[in-house]
Amino acid sequence: MVTVDELFAIDSLLSDTEREIRETVRRFGEQRLRPHVADWFERGTFPARELAPELGKLGLLGMHLEGYGCAGTTATEYGLACLELEAVDSGIRSMVSVQGSLAMTAIHKYGSPEQRGHWLPEMAAGRVIGCFGLTEPDFGSNPGGMRTRARRDGADWVLDGSKMWITNGSVADVAVVWARAEDGIRGFLVPTDTPGFTAREMHHKLSLRASITAELDLDGVRLPEDAVLPQARGLAAPLGCLSEARFGIVFGALGAARDCLSATIDYARTREVFDKPLAAYQLTQAKLADMAVELGKGELLAVHLGRLKDRGGLAPEQVSAGKLNSTREALAIARECRTILGANGITLDYPVLRHANNLESVLTYEGTAEVHQLVLGEALTGAKAFR
Numbered sequence: 001m002v003t004v005d006e007l008f009a010i011d012s013l014l015s016d017t018e019r020e021i022r023e024t025v026r027r028f029g030e031q032r033l034r035p036h037v038a039d040w041f042e043r044g045t046f047p048a049r050e051l052a053p054e055l056g057k058l059g060l061l062g063m064h065l066e067g068y069g070c071a072g073t074t075a076t077e078y079g080l081a082c083l084e085l086e087a088v089d090s091g092i093r094s095m096v097s098v099q100g101s102l103a104m105t106a107i108h109k110y111g112s113p114e115q116r117g118h119w120l121p122e123m124a125a126g127r128v129i130g131c132f133g134l135t136e137p138d139f140g141s142n143p144g145g146m147r148t149r150a151r152r153d154g155a156d157w158v159l160d161g162s163k164m165w166i167t168n169g170s171v172a173d174v175a176v177v178w179a180r181a182e183d184g185i186r187g188f189l190v191p192t193d194t195p196g197f198t199a200r201e202m203h204h205k206l207s208l209r210a211s212i213t214a215e216l217d218l219d220g221v222r223l224p225e226d227a228v229l230p231q232a233r234g235l236a237a238p239l240g241c242l243s244e245a246r247f248g249i250v251f252g253a254l255g256a257a258r259d260c261l262s263a264t265i266d267y268a269r270t271r272e273v274f275d276k277p278l279a280a281y282q283l284t285q286a287k288l289a290d291m292a293v294e295l296g297k298g299e300l301l302a303v304h305l306g307r308l309k310d311r312g313g314l315a316p317e318q319v320s321a322g323k324l325n326s327t328r329e330a331l332a333i334a335r336e337c338r339t340i341l342g343a344n345g346i347t348l349d350y351p352v353l354r355h356a357n358n359l360e361s362v363l364t365y366e367g368t369a370e371v372h373q374l375v376l377g378e379a380l381t382g383a384k385a386f387r
């Protein structure tokens with residue numbers, strides 16, 4: 001029997017260091033995270049505070065950033081780590097993505113030397129948790145419409161508004177908040193103990209339950225002049241961070257798909273229906289074969305995009321193609337796997353419906369599938385169809 005990785009000879013595309021990083025993260029995921037993840041998901045909780053220093057010790061926080069205690073890995077190495085984390089649960093990969101690709105990247109890309117020196121080493125070590133507040137109750141796909149305002153008052157800034165669906169929001173020590181100022185959208189570093197700042201955890205989620213999601217309220221939040229990210233000007237600044245996080249998802253979502261497929265193959269080999277193993281039926285094999293082909297193609301595309309990024313960067317539409325493909329196919333795989341598991345597939349005894357439910361969020365955040373279709377549509381035709 002072969003795995004999908006073996007079928008597509010994925011290892012032959014990876015360096016020794018890449019394989020080593022992948023194995024280290026896989027081991028951590030299997031030993032430290034997997035035994036607890038179904039319980040976290042069921043209880044709708046995630047021990048972010050406890051795990052962040054462990055993730056930091058492994059070099060997974062701000063992993064692809066240079067300096068300030070960050071590991072400085074290649075993009076492909078970072079992608080492979082995301083894949084292994086998401087093979088356990090998308091919530092864990094989300095925590096790492098938000099910390100590294102969104103909050104830390106915002107500070108690394110757009111912060112002053114003082115801001116970088118103050119926040120990044122602590123965030124890389126997992127002693128300080130960050131969140132990234134862009135989405136608002138009425139503005140998700142179109143963040144340019146945001147209503148959160150930043151106004152000058154003497155030398156200070158004063159922020160008013162609200163943000164919604166913010167990963168890590170209620171456990172964060174620092175929130176990167178995007179707000180409209182007189183001269184356009186600006187980014188602010190808001191210590192979460194600043195008067196006027198409140199974060200409320202959101203409940204009743206049926207997806208990403210092993211992840212903390214919060215609403216942020218900013219009511220006259222007064223910040224010193226140096227709380228603004230000096231290099232962040234306009235919507236391109238938060239979008240620059242989102243592009244980094246989307247890249248992690250190109251790999252990450254395929255981890256969830258791989259986990260679904262391997263759990264399903266194990267199940268199908270031992271579950272007997274009509275006196276023989278489910279795996280021995282042609283209908284089952286057709287499903288498994290189609291899923292393996294999609295997973296393998298997705299991994300090849302992810303590694304290709306990783307190589308391009310490491311050679312000099314990716315165009316936004318290339319990231320969109322990867323994010324769209326990985327999330328859409330991973331979700332289709334998770335749902336198909338669920339059918340093979342029958343009734344057992346709806347329980348937390350198997351990972352498939354947990355992954356499928358998580359992937360609904362992954363399909364939606366960091367640009368919905370439709371938004372990425374529109375990005376690709378514009379690149380292919382030259383015509384903007386967002387409005």
Ligand SMILES: Cc1cc2nc3c(=O)[nH]c(=O)nc-3n(C[C@H](O)[C@H](O)[C@H](O)COP(=O)(O)OP(=O)(O)OC[C@H]3O[C@@H](n4cnc5c(N)ncnc54)[C@H](O)[C@@H]3O)c2cc1C
Pocket residue numbers: 098132133134135137138139140141142164165166167168207208213361364365366367368369370371385386387
């Ligand atoms: C679990 C979770 C965690 C999240 N974490 C964060 C976070 O940490 N920080 C943060 O800032 N945000 C976060 N988000 C928010 C996420 O980025 C938004 O949900 C996403 O951008 C979509 O916005 P929306 O939900 O408002 O949907 P909407 O923008 O209202 O979209 C609704 C539907 O309309 C479609 N649509 C939108 N525009 C068009 C168009 N022009 N043409 C055709 N169809 C269109 C969409 O594709 C979608 O199908 C998170 C979301 C979730 C679910």
